[in-house]
Amino acid sequence: MRIPVTTRGIRLIAAVVLVVAAAACGDDDDSSDVITIPSSDGSSPSVVMDAHFNVEQRPYVSVTNGSTPQQADAVPDETVTFIATGTDTDGGVKTIEIWHTRNPCPRHDADFGDDSAQTCQPLLARTIAAKNPDPDIMKTAGATAAKSRTVSYNLHFPPAGTRSFQADVWAKVINWAGDERESAHTTIDGRT
Numbered sequence: 001m002r003i004p005v006t007t008r009g010i011r012l013i014a015a016v017v018l019v020v021a022a023a024a025c026g027d028d029d030d031s032s033d034v035i036t037i038p039s040s041d042g043s044s045p046s047v048v049m050d051a052h053f054n055v056e057q058r059p060y061v062s063v064t065n066g067s068t069p070q071q072a073d074a075v076p077d078e079t080v081t082f083i084a085t086g087t088d089t090d091g092g093v094k095t096i097e098i099w100h101t102r103n104p105c106p107r108h109d110a111d112f113g114d115d116s117a118q119t120c121q122p123l124l125a126r127t128i129a130a131k132n133p134d135p136d137i138m139k140t141a142g143a144t145a146a147k148s149r150t151v152s153y154n155l156h157f158p159p160a161g162t163r164s165f166q167a168d169v170w171a172k173v174i175n176w177a178g179d180e181r182e183s184a185h186t187t188i189d190g191r192t
Contacts, residue, residue, distance in 0.1 A: 033146060033147055033148075034092075034144045034145065034146055034147065035088075035089065035090065035091065035092045035144065035145060035146075035147050036142060036143070036144055036145075037091065037092050037139060037140065037141050037142065037143050037144070037145050037176045038090070038091055038141060039141040039142075040177065041088070041090065041091030041175060041176065041177035041179070043088065043090055043091060044088075044175070044179050044181055045086055045087060045088035045091070045093060045173045045174070045175040045179060045180075045181050046064065046065055046086070046087050046088070046173070046181060047064065047065050047084060047085070047086045047087075047096070047171050047172065047173040047181050047182065047183045048062065048063070048064045048084065048085055048171075048183065049062070049063050049064075049082060049083065049084040049085075049098070049169070049170065049171040049183045049186065050062045050082070050083050050084075051070075051072065051080050051081070051082050051169070051186050051188065052080065052081045052082075052083065053072070053074065053078065053080055054078055054079055054080075054081075055075060055078065061186055063170070063171075063183045063184040063185070063186055064183055064184065065173075065181040065182060065183055065184070066184070067183070067184045068184060069184045069185045069186070069187065070184065070185075070186045070187070071186070071187045071188070071189075072186070072187075072188050072189075073188065073189050073190075074157040074165075074188050074189070074190045075157070076157065076158065076159050076160035076161075076190065077156075077157065077158070077159045077160070078156075078157050078190075079154050079155065079156045079157070080154070080155045080157070080188060081152060081153070081154050081155075082098050082129075082130075082152060082153045082154075082155065082169055082171075082186075083150065083151075083152045084096055084097075084098050084150065084151050084152075084171035084173075084183070085148055085149070085150045086148060086149055086150075086171070086172075086173025086174075086181075087147060087148040087173070088147065088148075088173070088175040088176075089147050091175045091176055091177055091179075092144075092145030092146060092147060092175060092176050093134070093145065093146055093147065093148055093149045093173060093174070093175055093176075094133065094134055094137060094145070094174045094175055094176050095131060095132065095133035095134065095137070095149065095173070095174050096131065096132050096149040096150065096151045096171065096172075096173050097128050097130070097131040097132075097151065097171065097172045097173075097174075098128070098129045098130045098131070098151055098152075098153045098169065098170075098171050099126055099127065099128055099129065099169070099170050099171070099172060099182075100126075100127065100129045100153075100155070100167055100168060100169045100170075101125065101126055101127070101167070101168045102165070102166070102167050102168075103164075103165065103166040103167070129153045129155070129169070130151045130152065130153035131151060132149050132150065132151035133149075134146065134149070139176065141176075145176060149173075151171075153169075155167055155169070155188070157188075157190035158190060164189075164190060165189075165190035166187065166188070166189050166190065167187070167188050167190075168185050168186075168187045169185065169186050169187075169188070170182055170183050170184065170185045170186065171183040
């Protein structure tokens, strides 16, 4: 049996879909996730950063502010995903950032008299790889802000035989009082 479709029927279905979608969304403003920025904040924020490898059965590496630095190897052509979360439950987080230095050196092959490794520079300057600031960084005391913010960054290591590659990665959180905390560093060497 074929049911005729009319313009009125389509409008009715569209209206029902919108109502159901709106009801499913509900009120996403969960007050437990926000804080009123205080006029003074005596506590420091905290930060955690994980490095997730796309090799099956491989555990992730995690660092925090105050933890021990970590070191790991990446396989050729691997993408490592860094996820950092900054938290300040009584003062709010202004921004969360992932910083890194990288050293993409050409592959050194002594058998062919290649001396490019001798001219390879040390780790490049510290740069922000990714950040997630509050949309209004000019907020002042009395405004609401998120208790935590999260940011991610994908770092791709080159294919085998092209070059060696080392990255030093860490996260930094800043709260609304201007207090900063950095995680320990995670150094990852690309194997060729």
